[in-house]
Amino acid sequence: MIVIKNYMEEVVLNLMDDVLDDINMCKCEACVMDIAALALNDLPPKYIATEKGELYSKVNSLRNQFEVDVIAALTKAAVLVKRSPRHK
Numbered sequence: 001m002i003v004i005k006n007y008m009e010e011v012v013l014n015l016m017d018d019v020l021d022d023i024n025m026c027k028c029e030a031c032v033m034d035i036a037a038l039a040l041n042d043l044p045p046k047y048i049a050t051e052k053g054e055l056y057s058k059v060n061s062l063r064n065q066f067e068v069d070v071i072a073a074l075t076k077a078a079v080l081v082k083r084s085p086r087h088k
Helices: 007-022 029-042 052-083
Strands: 002-006 047-051
Touching: 002 007, 007 029, 007 052, 029 052
Parallel strands: none
Antiparallel strands: 002 047
């Protein structure tokens, strides 16, 4: 089955833990999803159409091209969420 996927989502989620560890950030689901959404809104979408099993290998090979931009977007988003988290 061929799927269309914004592979920036995978890159953001794959880099999330490293960024959050570096800034001592909450990792509850609400904070992680808020950070991901804010970061993805600052990053250009990169859509690929591929077989589902091929997706992860393509994501890993293309991730390096956008890693610096993704880390910057994640850091910016994490700072915003840390200042005003939605969780209780």
